[in-house]
Amino acid sequence: EVQLVESGGGLVQPGGSLRLSCAASGFTFSSHWMYWVRQAPGKGLVCVSRIETDGSTTNYADSVMGRFTISRDNVKNTLHLQMNSLRVEDTAVYYCVRGWSGAFNLWGQGTMVTVSS
Amino acid sequence: DIVMTQTQLSSPVSLGQPASISCRSSQSLVHSDGNTYLSWLHQRPGQPPRPLIYKIFNRFSGVPDRFSGSGAGTDFTLKISGVEAEDVGVYYCVQATQFPFTFGQGTKLEIK
Numbered sequence: 001e002v003q004l005v006e007s008g009g010g011l012v013q014p015g016g017s018l019r020l021s022c023a024a025s026g027f028t029f030s031s032h033w034m035y036w037v038r039q040a041p042g043k044g045l046v047c048v049s050r051i052e053t054d055g056s057t058t059n060y061a062d063s064v065m066g067r068f069t070i071s072r073d074n075v076k077n078t079l080h081l082q083m084n085s086l087r088v089e090d091t092a093v094y095y096c097v098r099g100w101s102g103a104f105n106l107w108g109q110g111t112m113v114t115v116s117s
Numbered sequence: 118d119i120v121m122t123q124t125q126l127s128s129p130v131s132l133g134q135p136a137s138i139s140c141r142s143s144q145s146l147v148h149s150d151g152n153t154y155l156s157w158l159h160q161r162p163g164q165p166p167r168p169l170i171y172k173i174f175n176r177f178s179g180v181p182d183r184f185s186g187s188g189a190g191t192d193f194t195l196k197i198s199g200v201e202a203e204d205v206g207v208y209y210c211v212q213a214t215q216f217p218f219t220f221g222q223g224t225k226l227e228i229k
Contacts, residue, residue: 035218045158045166045209045220061217095165102154102213103171110165 002026002106004096009111016086020111022079022096027106030054030074033099036081038092039110046092049081050099064090086115119143119212123221129229136197138224140210145190147214154213157186157195160223161206169208170195202228 008020020036035050048061049070058070069082079096091114098106120143130136146153155173158166168177170186173193183198197204207223 044223045211047216047218047220050216050218059216099213101171102148102152103156103168103177104158104166104211104213105168105171105177107165107167 004098004106004108006094006096006108006111009094009113011114011116012086013117014086014088014115016115017082017084018086018113020081020083020094020096020113022108024077024079024096024098027098029072029077034070034072034079035097035099035104036068036070036079037095037097037104037107038090038113039095040089040092043092048094051079083113086113088115091115118217119146119215119219121210121212121219121221123208123210123224125224126226129227130200131229132202133199136200136204136226138195138208138210138226140188140193140195140221142191142193142212146212147190153189155186155188155193156211156213157184158209158211159204159206160209164206166209197226200226200228204228 005023037047039045048064051058051070055072067085071080093110095110096108097104122141124139146155157170160166169180174186185196187194207225209223210221
């Protein structure tokens with residue numbers, strides 16, 4: 001089955017860290033750019049990071065630059081997001097998303113990250 | 118960053134009636150490779166978004182043909198030819214021409 005399954009979310013205090021993971025299956029993971037998109041409760045969608053097929057290029061939204069790091073393991077078919085110096089405003093559902101032909105064409109179910117004291 | 122602005126539906130839509138959602142970008146979405154990377158997503162409550170349309174008018178596999186996309190440059194439209202109950206939720210346009218890729222604020226479709 002073609003799917004993306006996120007894990008690693010949870011409750012963390014401001015200033016803390018979390019590492020999200022996304023397990024991909026059913027497709028050639030190494031052929032796709034991958035993305036993390038987040039959605040704060042009751043709000044819209046924001047693309048926070050992307051990574052090229054071989055991991056050589058990464059990009060970040062200004063709001064997470066210097067605090068988040070995206071990475072991938074094309075042997076284990078996994079995507080990661082290391083989140084440091086977390087802020088209350090980082091609270092959101094984080095989706096792992098596959099890119100294809102300039103669109104987001106496969107979404108995971110999401111993992112909730114709550115930053116609160 | 119490119120700002121994406123969507124219109125809101127003025128009222129709930131009756132089953133079988135058409136619906137149209139507009140999306141405008143703050144600058145042209147024509148990429149240097151000649152493609153226009155504008156796509157549409159549908160999100161039901163409590164669910165991840167589901168992709169509907171890519172590169173303005175191309176439907177993803179499994180998307181009913183009552184959904185159609187059109188537009189060019191900075192102005193785009195998603196049309197539903199006859200709304201069905203399963204179409205409720207929020208619709209988002211998203212541009213992937215320039216990073217950071219940006220989404221519209223969403224348009225909520227309710228059934229009358």
